[in-house]
Amino acid sequence: MTDKISVNCQAKLSEAITCLTTMYREKKFVVVSLRPGKDRTLDQNALWFAMYKRVAEMTQIGDAADARRYCKLHFGVQILLNEDGGFQVEWYRVMRHLPYETKLAMMGACKLFGPDGFPVTSLFNRAQGVAYTDRIAGYFTSQGVVFTDLLSKEAA
Template sequence: MSKPKQYVSRAGTLQEAMATVAKLAGVVTEAIGRWGEVEIIVRKREKRRSWEQNKLQRKWCAEAAAQGDMTAEEYRGFCKLHFGVPILRRDSEAFREVYDRLIRPRDYAEKLELMQEPIDSQVTRLMTAAQKTEYLDACWQHFTSLGFRLTDPNLKGMDPAQYKEAA
């Protein structure tokens, strides 16, 4: 039997929350019918990584590829494995369990391949904005310590905590 899918609704305003509450009775009725028992959780929403952060990550990988000996996708896979996986393993018990069971036992070359297209294991897509900032900091440190020149998010007075693209 497949694991039931959870119902998630996000609200940033009282109006959005009330719209969700209006749907809740039907969702709970269906869930109890399918699963018997349900758990209802209300918690603070952690903002996911931003489009700007993702765009900067891709830009840095392309810049590294222009200066190094790997493709942008290979650098992306390297960063996901070396910087992203440790962050998610530290912060998510569910990620750590699945990663350790399915990917950790594999050899290094296979792990790198699993991080890249076409498999493209989810790593940065699962991150909060704060985790993605930590990830980008690690990427910046790594590449600039090797002498790579990357777009600096501090240009044009931009806050490095937000990693807005400066180019």
Template sequence: MPTKVIREPAHADALALLLGGRKLPITVTWAQGATRSSAQNRLARRWFTDVATQLGDRTHEEVRAECKLIIGVPILRAENEAFRLSYDRTMKQLDYEEKLDAIKAFDLPVTRLMTAKQMTEFMDQMQRHWTSQGVRLTDPEALRYEQEFA
């Protein structure tokens, strides 16, 4: 599905022109806010690995699915009506393990749908959740320094 962040009035005008040239009918959806940043994505991936490595009883992908389910899904259900309706129709009735399996099997889009603000909330909650269990997560500043000299 095409995505465009509208940051100024000229972008909205360009989108209107683009949509005006499309064959009808079309469906348009939008979300308030900008999409998540690549820095947020890199840090989240690192944290999934940090958790998997330190706990040793789950893989990166299992941690990713768990974080999507226990942290990301509640954020999106609260703030994205289309996500909530779709999730509730297809996933809500499943038990916890079935939800994790479905998230992994279908790569359920959760963080991919988040705005930068929602992704910040996801990261904040993820940090609180895992550090309360004794997991040391990579410091964002250290990761930025590492990327600069890689």
């Protein structure tokens, strides 16, 4: 059992203390890791979902879920293949042989991987997340999709 709590307010601090106390009482041994900083997931995920929505609005790709699947498969998987040898070995062993349509479908909600689909962006570190954002913006900007308002909020 692993819990991850980002502490960014008094309520979250209380939640973390309560969780730690409960775990200690139940198990008697608890490993705690702390690091300062902001978790990339909330802000970056919000940006990505806004970008997927914009892509869906300004292209013929389908809805935001379709845009997400496309981006995960075309940009996210490529980032991990280039930068993570373990991911590359497993992708080639398990996924490479599947038809494109199957791989694309698995990037979204499915029975095998749950509501988030095949894990791609959840495996990213911060730098990979930035590269993913840049690749989405670069590719779809060349197709006429405008992200300036979304990306200027990211820089602020």
